[in-house]
Amino acid sequence: MEKQGCSEMEIVSSESHSFIKLLKVNREHLVTHIRNTQCLLDNLLQNDYFSTEDAEIVCACPTQPDKVRRILDLVQSKGEEVSEFFLYVLQQLADAYVDLRSWLSEIGFSPSPLIQSKAVVNTDPVSRYTQKLRQQLGRDSKFILCYAQKEELLLEQMYTDTVVELVNFNNESLGSLDSLACLLDASTGVLNEEGETIFVSGDAGMGKSMLLQRLQSLWAAGQLDPGIKFFFHFRCRTLSCFKESAALCLQDLLFKHYCYPEQDPGEVFAFLLRFPHTALFTFDGLDELHSDFDLSSEPDTSSPWEPAHPLALLASLLSGKLLKGARKLLTARTGVEVPRHLLRKKVLLRGFSPSHLRAYTGRMFPERATRQRLLDQLEANPNLCSLCAVPLFCWIIFRCFQHFHDAFESSPQLPDLTVTLTDVFLLVTEVHLNRTQPTSLVQQNTRSQTETFRASRDTLCSLGRVAHRGMEKSLFVFNQDEVQASEVREGDLQLGFLRAVPELDLEGEQESYEFFHLTLQAFFAALFLVVDDKVGTRELLRFFQEWTPPGEAVATSTCYPPFLPIQCLGGHSLHGEDPFKNKDHFHFTNLFLCGLLSKGKQKLLRHLVPAAALRRKRKALWTHLFASLRSHLKNLPRVQSGGFNQVQALPTFIWMLRCIYETQSEKVGQLAARGICANYLKLTFCNACPADCSALSFVLHHFRKRLALDLDNNNLNDFGVRELQPCFSRLTVIRLSVNQITDSGVKVLYEELTKYKILTFLGLWTSADSTYSL
Incomplete structure (x- = not known):
């Protein structure tokens, strides 16, 4: 409509140099489309084209159109130069006068050198708010806060890309992204043109939050899509911290609880509503939402001025009922499903590839000799290599290595044994507990791990109590009362396991706390179950009940992780479960429980818990684990196909394998192997990672057929191939297609499988490529 209007009016070319006539002919068009008079006044005053009295005359006009008319009258009365400068301001401040872009293009306005030498200041509220957002996000994303909260590293120096893979609705690969900017590319990986949400998922520790921090940094530096003028970042868990009775409009959520405009918030919000495509929203951690608030009782929110609960606003933003056209990027752990009609793209984070790991090693250890020493130890310990595919665990392992390097500079050595996740988390706990010890310039800390844990038993118990109480309620953010009730002292808060986080509340900010990572909370919850001698058998084994979703029939389950129903996104709760409930935190607690009660940890734990209680808990756990394994393996569905007795594994089986491996018990491994009453084990589309290959080999090398x-x-990937080596002597068929395996992994397969000469089929295609066979 605007273009048509422009074509119908008489357009005077700027080449005629009669800028006064140009303003007269297009007077009503300018009056209609100039909404910001302050920018014009500021620039006319700064360049001495207007006097203070001129500005006062304009400001005295009752309406905005009247102010524009008075400015035009004054500008034209002052001659051609002022009229030309007036047009120059409209051209240079395109965001402030967005409705005049096409008109300025049509008249072919080109300022003279004199006018171009004049300074133009941007006092437009929208532009100033964009600048404030850039400054805030640039400041917030500049540093990576390290695990102990005592060291900050520059994001620019430490960030390393991971494998970011576009997938379709069935999680089948569509190829890797070359850069994070491609996430927002309108032509790459689009699954649904009507969808507005880019969904990024990945296992715990894969770097979802770091990816968002990197995006924030790029936008703040002006290195993302220039069309994005607003960047709003929210953590989903904070939205569920609002009280059930809380209600606020979209403008209050964005301005009062994120970043407030320095001037004219109404004008900024009006621009956002008019041009929603200029906004990017990121919501981190959908799986960490926890709320008893019943969204089904709330009407849909489609008005940006109507107050609603923040969770209702989140749902309406993702569905496009609010700010339709705005781009939204949502992250969650693997296993969370979002209704397809909301999705525009679907992305999986795959962690570090070997090349990414080498790049990250170079950033963490700039000194060549130290870096090579670490790479040599990783080469000698495939299990550590497999853990390093997960960026979080890689960081922990590297920091532990650095600790050993600093403590034993002459010959830094990581423990010469099979390292499990429990070992890693025990080690990192020891490192940070020792940070509280007095330092000396001439003497290093020589406390053993046992002495460190024994001296810090009260701290471990109080932190464990907080973690366990949270696990029981699926809570990940704790207020002051909950922390104090668990007897957490001020010194405990300084260790870095818990970090302060502002709790959003309409009545103001109240400091709350969270564990640095969900996996760390699971570790401390398991430690509490072991160390507290008052914990009985029922409480010890409680979280094992979460292995299988209630009502899930074994025969009908798929090999995908449990579905997380999200009511607020249009899904439906299964069996009346909390729609925001994800089970990974229970599974990791079980995993760490198995590791802590393993035989190898008795020497450490006997100083923390009475021997009788420790024996009772170990016996209860093994009895339950044996019974669960027998029951689960016995009921797995089987299919007779191609001469094979094929068993279709379930997500529960993957978690059981992880727990078995964490025990490092050959007896448990042998029992599991005997329970596999089939000669074809199918584990497709189970999101197995290299560390799962360690667990698989731990069981299958006991398989006698x-x-x-x-x-x-x-x-x-290649790490997983190396981890499978112990069971190659048993395999007649192995299918490893679409697993990011490179020539390095193929070389291992060739060298190992040709030793036994029993293989009849090897599947190694990437998508539609050829199949290798030996």
Whole structure:
């Protein structure tokens, strides 16, 4: 409509140099589309084209159109130069006068050198708010806060890309992204043109939050899509901290609880509503939402001025009922599903590839000799290499290595044994507990791990109590009362395991706390179950009940992780469960419980818990684990196909394998192997990672018969291939297609499998490529 209007009016070319006539002919068009008079006044005053009295005359006009008319009258009365400068301001401040872009293009306005030498200041509220957002996000994203909260590293120096893979609705690969900017590319990986949400998922520790921090940094530096003028970042868990009775409009959520405009918030919000495509929203951690608030009782929110609960605003933003056209980027752990009609793209984070790991090693250890020493130890310990595929665990392992390097500079050595996740988290706990010890210039800390844990038993118990109480309620943010009730002291808060986080509340900010990472909370919850001698058998084993979703029939389950119903996104709760409930935190607690009660940890734990209680808990756990394994393996569905007795594994089986491996018990491994009453084990599309190959090999090397193994469409990469080596002597069929395996992994397969000469089929295609066979 605007273009048509422009074509119908008489347009005087700026080449005629009669800028006064140009303003007269297009007077009503300018009056209609100039909404910001302050920018014009500021620039006319700064360049001495207007006097203070001129500005006062304009400001005295009752309406905005009247102010524009008075400015035009004054500008034209002052001659051609002032009229030309007036047009120059409209051209240079395109965001402030967005409705005049096409008109300025049509008249072909080109300022003279004199006018171009004049300074133009941007006092437009929208532009100033964009600048404030850039400054805030640039400041917030500049540093990576390290685990102990005592060291900050520059994001620019430490950030390393991971494998970011576009997938379709069925999680089948569509190829990797070359850069984070491609996430917002309108032509890459679009699954649904009507969808507005880019959904990024990945396992715990894969770097979802770091990816968002990197995006914030890029936008703040002006290195993202220039069309994005607003960047709003929210953590989903904070939205569920609002009281059930809380109600606020979209403008209050964005301005009062994120970043407030320095001037004219109404004008900024009006621009956002008019041009929603200029906004990017990021919501981190959908799986960490926790709320008893019943969204089904709330009407849909489609008005930006109507107050609603923040969770209702989140749902309406993601669905496009609010700010339709704005781009939204949502993250969650693997296993969370979002209704397809909301999705525009779907992305999986796959962690570090070997090349990414080498790049990250170079950033963490700039000194060549130290870096090579670490790479040599990783080469000698495939299990550590597999853990390093997960960026969070990689960081922990590197920091532990650095600790050993600093403590034993002459010959830094990581423990010469199989390292499990429990070992890693025990080690990092020891490192940070020792930070509280007095330092000396001439003497290093020589306390053993046992002495460190024994001296810090009260701290471990109080932190464990907070973690366990949170696990029971699926809570990840704790207020002051909850922390104090668990007897957490001020010194405990300084260790870095808990960090302060502002709790959003309409009545103001109240300091709350959270564990640095969900996996760390699971570790401390498991430690509490072991160390507190008052914990009985029922409480010890409580979280194992979460292995299988209630009502899930074994015969009908798929090999995908449990579905997380999200009511507020249009899904439906299964069996009346909390729609925001994800089970990974329970599974990790079980995993760490198995590791802490393993035989190898008794020497440490006997100084923290009475021997009788420790024996009772170990016996209860093994009895339950044996019974669960027998029951689960016995009921797995089987299919007779191609001469094989094929068993279709379930997500529960993957978690059981992880727990078995964490125990490092050969007896448990042998029992699990005997329970696999089939000669074809299918584990496709189970999102298995390299560390899962360690657990798989731990069981399968006890399998006394020949076996076919199908691991197609997982995330194993070359590390996983190396971890499978112990069971190659049993395999007649192995399928490893679509697993990011490179020539390095193929070389391991060739060298190992040709030793036994029993393989009949090897699947290694990437998508539609050829199949290798030996």
